[in-house]
Amino acid sequence: MVHRFDRLDEARAAGLGRRLGAMLYDGLLVLAIWIALAAAHVLVSRLLLGLPPARLGDGVAQVASLRALLVFGGFVFFAFFWMRGGMTLGMQAWRLRVQTTDGRSISLRQSLVRYLVGALSWAAFGLGHLWVLFDAERRSWADIASGTRVMVLPKRGRKGT
Secondary structure (H helix, E strand, O other): OOOEOOOHHHOEEOOHHHHHHHHHHHHHHHHHHHHHHHHHHHHHHHHHOOOOHHHOOOOHHHHHHHHHHHHHHHHHHHHHHHHHOOOOHHHHHOOEEEEEOOOEOOOHHHHHHHHHHHHHHHHOOOHHHHHHHOOOOOOOHHHHHHOEEEEEOOOOOOOOO
């Protein structure tokens, strides 16, 4: 469900520091998800497939299935939050939101592009994320490729003021 965000005129483009802070928070959450998925993979391999402990992680099928599960699990985490409200838990802590250029929630396709280009950005020694420092609109490679923006949201005012 696509929805338009409010307070668009009060938001500004996010800089590198906030983005890295949110990435650190989200990285810890994804690590916890990966641990749970790896444990589930071991349980399935042992209980349903009947592999002995010495054969766990042995062979192309075991390695490829675990890697695919981890990549898919990470994508589901990010896509769920990005499409739902534009913010992962780490982004909420740093008051960041990902949105389309016209202020709407992003699509599944945009989430996939952001996820893949974000990973490629790290594979290029972080250059895709450092691009924020050189782009006039503070966009990373993932922002440019997916047609999205990461914005800093204003602080909420106190009640009664």
